[in-house]
Structure formats: C-alpha cells, structure tokens
Amino acid sequence: MTMIIRLIVLVVILIGTLACETSYQPKPKALLRLQYPVPQYTDAPASFSFGFEYNDWAELKGLQKKAPDLYYPDMKATLYLSYISVKDNIDSLLNDAYQLPGKHMIKAEEIPERVFIAPENRVYGTLFTVVGNAASQLQFFLTDSTDHFLMGSLYFYSKPNYDSIMPASKYVERDVIHLMETLRWKY
Numbered sequence: 499m500t501m502i503i504r505l506i507v508l509v510v511i512l513i514g515t516l517a518c519e520t521s522y523q524p525k526p527k528a529l530l531r532l533q534y535p536v537p538q539y540t541d542a543p544a545s546f547s548f549g550f551e552y553n554d555w556a557e558l559k560g561l562q563k564k565a566p567d568l569y570y571p572d573m574k575a576t577l578y579l580s581y582i583s584v585k586d587n588i589d590s591l592l593n594d595a596y597q598l599p600g601k602h603m604i605k606a607e608e609i610p611e612r613v614f615i616a617p618e619n620r621v622y623g624t625l626f627t628v629v630g631n632a633a634s635q636l637q638f639f640l641t642d643s644t645d646h647f648l649m650g651s652l653y654f655y656s657k658p659n660y661d662s663i664m665p666a667s668k669y670v671e672r673d674v675i676h677l678m679e680t681l682r683w684k685y
Contacts, residue, residue, distance in 0.1 A: 534669045539676060542566065547581060547646060551680040553673045565648060568673075573666045574655040577636075577674065582647045591647045595639040598651070599626040605658065606630040614640070614678050621681050623648075627671065631658040635667040638674060646683045650674065 539551040542558070546565060552558070556568040556577070565581035582591060599609050607630040614623045623640035636652035652670055654663050 534666075537673060537676070539680070547583075547684050548648060549680075549682045549684065550677045552677060556673070570666075570670065573670070575652060575663075575666060575670060576655075577650055577652050577670060580649045582649075584641065584643070584645050584647050588641070588643055588647070591641070592639075595624070595649055598649075599628060599634075599637050605632040614638075616679070619682055621678070621683070623678060625671075625674065625678065629660065631660050633658055635660075635663065636671055636674060638678065640678060640681055642683050645685065648681070650677075 535555055537553040537555065540554045542550050542552055543561065543566075545561070548565075552568055555572075556570050558566040559569045559576070560567045563581075565579035567579060568577040570576070584591065599611075606628045609626050609628050612625045612627075614621070614625060616622070620642040621640055622643060623638060625638040626636070628635050628637070634651045634653055635658075637650065639647065639649045641647045652667065652674070654666070656663065
C-alpha cells in the first residue's frame with residue numbers, strides 16, 4: 499500500500515512540476531511584412547501634353563483624359579492626376595493647389611511640403627506629404643507657370659490608418675518624386 503501511495507505522490511508531483519513550468523500567453527497580432535518590387539520605370543504614352551516616367555508596377559487608367567491615373571492594384575491605391583491648361587488663371591490654380599492639402603488638416607498631424615524646381619525643364623511645383631489618418635496621403639502640383647498645370651493626389655481604398663498604409667505611401671512617394679523629376683512639358 500505504501501508503494502501505491504508513493505507512486506501516486508510521485509505522479510502528482512511530476513504532473514505539478516510539468517504543469518507549472520510552461521506559461522502560456524496570448525500571442526500579439528502579427529504585422530504584415532510588406533515587400534514591394536524594385537521600381538522599373540516606363541515612359542508614359544505620348545498622347546498627353548506632358549511626358550513622364552512611371553513605375554511599370556502601376557497601371558495607367560483613364561487614358562482618354564487629359565492626364566492618366568496611376569493605379570496600384572496590389573496596394574489598392576490610385577494616384578489621381580489632373581491636367582489644366584493655364585489661361586491667365588495661374589493665381590487661382592496655385593491657390594487651389596495650396597488649399598487642397600489644408601482640407602486634410604482635420605485628420606493630419608502635419609503636412610510637410612517639399613518645393614521642386616527644375617528651371618532647365620520649366621518644371622516647378624510642391625509635394626505635400628500628409629502625416630496622419632487623412633484620406634489622401636500625398637498631393638502635389640507641377641507647373642511651368644504659363645501654359646501647363648498638373649495636380650496629383652494619392653488615395654488608398656481602405657480606412658485611413660497611417661501606421662498601416664505608411665510603407666505603401668512611402669513607396670508611391672518615391673514614384674511621385676521620380677515622376678516630378680522626369681516630367682517634360684510639350685509645347
């Protein structure tokens with residue numbers, strides 16, 4: 499009988515020590531590891547009043563318009579471009595271009611701007627990066643101040659959550675900077 503009691507006590511002690519060693523905790527939600535391809539740039543079709551290079555990972559949409567939209571299907575994002583001919587209205591166009599990012603100030607933490615100047619190509623503009631949970635994460639305009647005016651806005655097809663869409667936004671921002679650097683007006 500003592501042998502059975504000793505065996506039971508040993509089993510209880512063994513179970514007790516094994517059960518107490520491992521501490522289980524809920525695992526935190528995992529974050530996606532987003533990897534985007536190295537951009538390969540292609541010339542835009544010659545049917546527009548300007549030429550530029552765009553990332554071939556994006557699809558050109560709205561080719562019948564004055565400016566195409568760049569759609570990023572894997573990111574579910576679109577860079578909307580709008581072209582306007584300047585006809586003694588440069589002041590109102592610039593005013594609108596500077597007011598548009600201000601509409602996102604309600605949700606934005608800040609909107610830093612970068613001025614772009616390429617006098618050799620008569621391309622001048624500003625890039626606005628919206629930091630925060632705003633609807634548009636990026637806006638820009640380019641002009642030669644006499645004939646051409648191009649505006650662009652980046653939108654994602656999801657609820658704005660800056661922490662989640664920031665990697666994609668930064669990827670597209672590099673594409674926009676490349677677009678700005680390669681833009682050439684047609685006269």
